[in-house]
Amino acid sequence: MLPPTRIPKSTVYFKINMNRDKIYLVLTGDIKGSSQVENRQGLTNSLLDLCAAVNRYFSVNIIAPFKVVSGDGMQGLLKTDTNIMLLAHYIRAKIHPYFMRLGFGLGELSTQLNDDVSLMDGKCFQYAGEAVEYCKDNDLWAYLRSEEADTDKNYDALFFLQQMYYQRLNPQQKKLVRAYFVLFVEEGVVNQLKLQEVVRIQQANISRTLKTIRLNYFIRQILTSSKI
Secondary structure (H helix, E strand, O other), X not given: OOOOOOOOOOOOEOOOOOOHHHEEEEEEEEEOOHHHOOOHHHHHHHHHHHHHHXXXXXXXXXXXXXXXEOOXXXXXXXXXXXXXXXXXXHHHHHXXXXXXXXXXXXXXXXXXXXXXXXXXXXXXXXXXXXXXXXXXXXXXXEEEEOOOHHHHHHHHHHHHHHHHHHHOOOHHHHHHHHHHHHHHHHHOOOOHHXXXXXXXXXXXXXXXXXXXXXXXXXXXXHHHOOEO
């Protein structure tokens, strides 16, 4: 049996004491080892495609569209009810074979809202930058920084556990997980036939692999533990 193919409302979330009407969520992504990438145009094209995809498939969550920043990263402004775990896994799948560190910043704006993310500033941007640096210093995939230590610790634990899960998969299993997230987000329907077309694995092997890696449990954890 495949994991759910629709995004349910999150049933588990972490309490925020700040006024939700005044806080925003910034995501800053940074490509690991970008200075060693020889095909710079290829990297730029991949980032442009990623931004376009996120802007399209997460449009209901976006306040300021994602754009390429600093030549090797991306940044956008999101609503606080965004399923950040699903977004993070989609980005990881979509940007492959590059690896992107993800820094989420939750806080207030000190400027007016603008459609151009580069024309805004505030605590949410500061925290997103700090989160990216924390990922670099601690060899992490993703991290969330806010004014509330408990929220940061809870998301740190979630991101760490999911990183450990992913790292333990073999290359074929990782390919299957990446394909699942792309299909889940972009088509809203995932079945073994579609997975077979993407990963080119026999259907019997797909069923066995899904059971082995407990993808059903993994997906449900993401979908029910991601609301801020």
